[in-house]
Amino acid sequence: MTPAKTSPLPRLTVSQNHRFLTTIDGKPFFWMADTAWQLVHALTREEVDLYLTNRASKGFNVVQTVAIAEHGGLRENAYGHRPFLDNDPAHPDTRAADDYWNHMDYVIQRAEEQGLYVGLLPTWGVHVTKDYHDGIVNGVFTTENAEAYGRFIGQRYREASNIIWILGGDRDAPTDTSKAVWWAMARGIAIGVTGREDYSDILMTYHPAGVGTSADFFHNDEWLDFNGVQSSHGVLIKSDKVVGQTYVRTPVKPVIDLETSYAEIMMGKQTEPVTDDMARRSAYWAVFAGGCGHTYGHTSIWQMFAPNGKRTRGMAGATTPWPKALDAPSAAQMGHLRKLMESLPFVTRIPDQSIITSDTGKQGDHLLATRDQEGTYAMVYSPTGGAFSLNTSWMTGSKWKAWWFNPRDGKANAIGDVPRSVEQKYSPPTQGEVQDWVLVIADSNLAFPAEEH
Structure with missing residues (x-):
């Protein structure tokens, strides 16, 4: 067995206030992930390189994928290799010089070279329990072989x-x-990573069925460092609800929406596919509700859909070949979100709807506010460009400046100096279903790069 080489990327940990992630040397880390569930199983190494290079260029810093995929995970991968002997997780198949696990090594190493973290699922949940919700263990994994497999992969x-x-x-x-x-x-x-049952040197979470949260099952467990939620899929996913409900659980833990409304997805009773604008709106709702990051998804990319391909079936409305879907507008827009959040001291950020003094809206018009606990800035997301009134009397400093941030292109329109006020009305530059805006107000003594976009 050949372990993956040492990565120069710093390990991640939970921030001191237990709300965010940081590197081990204390640098704030805003999770901006892409969903690539079938990556390891479906793609060749050349295709892996294409995917990872594109995602790094778009501003993603995490890729979520699966060692034992949902679809065909127990069968041959793109190179004809299987993960286990006789489908037994206690016996990974490492007989060949270039086996299933060598390909897994390649994915992780190439991700590291692109500056990408890998949110790695050791297995998709169907191989433990077939039903989404009932918890009946009827897959290939048992308590006994799950630990053996965990030791191997760790x-x-x-x-x-x-x-x-x-x-x-x-x-x-x-x-x-x-x-x-x-x-x-x-x-x-x-045990595989540290040689003992010690969870302090690893970062771990859980991906539940939708709509759901890991907090319902493992919130108090010592191995769960941060909560994962799934706000699920559809044209009007209120990701802020499940994130917000998990955010207030105690003890305090970071929370991330690990699966939300995929661009172009068609499921259930949908009569239209999810648009790029809907996927973007879900991201801002989740982050402004308290998420310490977000996971984007596209229905063609999670499954690596290729028309007439041998390894994909075109599920959940996929019609765009995955290499073309890599350049969907909403993918690049996730990079804009990351840049906005990283331009501010986000480790002290909290959700706070109380600073909006007007109606916060309903359904697709729902406004969300977030601010710095230190009083240095506030942001309000208006998904359809609706006007609102804001209380900034709590802000510190003597002078404030404001700008409108455009989530669609990452540019900012300066408003100029604004007063500290109990109630001040703000109207975004444009209004409409796909005209979302973020108001940013900050202490003038602080220099925020977002102004320069």
């Missing part, structure tokens, strides 16, 4: 500092037996 990637471990995989864990399997896998990973 030891293999113990030196890969760009891995964030994500258990689950679109499955709830409401039963003791299902919880026991995930506990065993977490324990195995910890």
Whole structure:
């Protein structure tokens, strides 16, 4: 067995206030992930390079993928290799000189070279429990082999500092037996990485079924460093609700929407696909509601859809070949969101609807506000360009400046100096269904790069 080489990327940890992620040397880390569930199983190495290069260029810093994928994960990958002997997770197949796990090594190493962290699911949840919600353990994983597999994969990637471990995989864990399997896998990973059951040197979360939150099953467990939620799919996903409900749980832990409304997805009773604007709106709602980052998705990319391809089936409305979908407008717009958040001291940021003194709107018009606890800035997201009134009397300093940030192109329109006021009305530059804007007000003594976009 050949473990992945040491990564120069710093390991990630939870911030001191338990609301955000930072590097181990204290640098704030805003999670901006892409969903690539079938990446490891479906793509060749040349295709892996195409995907990772594109995602790094778009401003993503995390890629979420799966070692044992949902679709065909127990069968041959793009090179004809299987992960296990006789489909037994306790016996990974490492007989060949270039086997299934060598390809996994390649993905992780190439991601690191592109400056990307890997949110790695050791397995998709269907291989533990087939139903999304009932928690009946009826897959190939059991408590016994889950720990053995966890030790294997943890030891293999113990030196890969760009891995964030994500258990689950679109499955709830409401039963003791299902919880026991995930506990065993977490324990195995910890032992594989550190040589003992020590979770302090690894970062781990859980990806539940939608709409759902890991807090419902594992919030108090020592291996769960931050909560993962799934706001799920559709044309009007209120990601702020599930993020906000998880944000207020105690003890305090960071929260990220790990799966939300994929661009172009068509599911269930939908009569129209999700647009780029809807996917973007879900991202801003989730982050402004308290998320310490966000995970974007496109229905053609998570499955690596290719027309007439041998490894994909065109599920959930996929019609765009995945290489073309890489350049969907909403993908680049995730980079704009990351730049906006990183231009401000976001580790002290909190959600705060109380600063909006007018009606916050309903459905697709719902306004969200976030601000700095230190009183240095405030931001309000207006998804359709609706006007609103804002209380800034709590802000520190003697002078403030403001600008409108455009989530569609990442540019900012300066407003100039603004007063500190109990109630001041603001009207975005344009209005309409796809005319979302962010108002940013900041202490004039602070220099924020967002002004220069």
